[in-house]
Amino acid sequence: MDKRNEFLGIFSEHIHTLLNKIEIPFDELQEIRMRINQPIIFILNGQENYLGKDGILTKELNQAYRIEKRELYETLEHISSYSRYAFEDEIRQGFITISGGHRVGLAGKVTVESGQIKTIHYISFLNIRFTHEVKGCADGVLPYLYEGGNVLHTMVISPPGCGKTTLLRDLIRQISTGNKIGEAKTVGVVDERSEIAGSYMGIPQNDVGIRTDVLDNCPKAEGMFMLIRSMSPKVIAVDEIGSLEDIKAIETACYSGCKIIATVHGNSLEDIKRKNIFQKLIENKMFERFIVLSAKYKVGEIEGIYNQQGVLIC
Template sequence: MERSDIRQKTDRENQVLGILAKSVRRIIQGYAGGLEGLQEIRLRTGQPVRIVQDNKEEILPSAGSPHIITKEEVRETMDYISHYSLYAYENELRQGFLTIEGGHRVGVAGKVIMEKDKVKNIQYISSVNIRVSHEVIGCADSLLPYITKNKQVCHTLIISPPCCGKTTLIRDLIRQISDGNQYVKGCSVGVVDERSELGGCYLGIAQNHLGSRTDILDCCPKAEGMIMLIRSMAPQVIAVDEIGTSEDIHAVEYAMQCGCKLIASVHGLDMDEAKKKPVLGELIRRRMFERYVVLGNGEHPGEIRGIYDERGSVLCRE
């Protein structure tokens, strides 16, 4: 392992372990399986510590039996995450998650406080889900030749079930399109990162590598963000993850009509399912997207099952 890789691995471990209650930290540090491949750490009051590592869930023991999380351990963890000031993170908490240094995302659950039919805050937090950020540099290498023409990006829709690496794939696409390479001329990319997953911004600065020509709107609704970017940053490409609402789809169409190329993703099993979605199905029937990429469960993030053109003809299949 190269020195830079070792340093990155150490930084990631320190970032994740440093926000845990000390008792939980010791348990995870002493785990015989190590931290390589760690994806999630779940803390639920009154329940055992669970981790997801290499797509496998495990319950961590303490002195031979499962360690049961206490409300004090959840509170201590949240103190570390918020630097002892949960109030200062009220805007982030109302979305149900915080992003910490390194781009790691911390989801929370507890008592929801409402104000004027909108979520104002979450109190009495009882569950914490730490999702460890992983970049896979180069995972989009095999896809780029199929979604570019004459060194320009094609309107591309990525169709994927949950947990199949679509966010990881889009992140690497953004980086390569922004910096440019043999397949695409480097260009300005606008990213609407509604859930802080693509850039993993911490204090406004992206923790993931999204390229030198990329502008990010962090924690911004997708539909509103796409229009804001077009008006203010003049992007040549716009990238968004998990479009779904009719407002999202209409904003995608608006961006296309403004001359921006679109990289977007949607939950789905295949082309047929995507065609059945309201509003989005109409865009597909009108052949607004030039490329469709279908992902599936595989050994590596972003494993491609098929690539199709605007007519639905197969360009590449697993």
């Protein structure tokens, strides 16, 4: 099944018919947001467009098609392959990963038992986020992440939406498969939100290299310990660290001989230094390279690369 038919197949019959009239620029498509009784919003290169009543993309709100409850529920049935029970673990975390590695965010009435989220009922809001592989996007930073042929502990710092996961994915692929700078390494990925590998039914939909093992939908800290015990990775990659448990797991992984590549939300290296949770990692010089991204001129722009001492080297 080609990308277009795979994409159209998740929607209700009427929305499918409307979308079939549009030449969809998939390379530019970032999100589709669906809310009961509200317009369907397409995010293309950061710009909002409405799905029109006649099967067009429009900026005019009065021309927008508003999705009905039954259509959103029909779409949800397609997304969950008519078996929401099979996706309960993912639903509990607020998303479902679909074929192609794309992720569908869910919101509605949350049911809590004993302080833990049990499930989401009356789902009324969907956010379909499209994964995009940009192979080769890590080419410019790779020479700075090796020393003597060995991978360096690396932290990627980025505000939301600036391409940190896309960069991380290509770093994993190139480290795992091998590149001109260093020999191939076994990589373990803890993919807590299924965004790096985009696994569908346990199989990565994105190219993460031939020597990469993935723990999908697994908490980062527990996953790092599991990989060390069971898969003997040379490199461990995680996205969006931020808890004390994550920091402790990173320290353990470093002391066990694994190299770490991690991303974190932040605007600069100084921003990260000011956050209490990262101070110990910085003071102990656990990370040997820091890559700072921005979207000042374009998404994924390299703002700077810093060494272990925080000195700008590129």
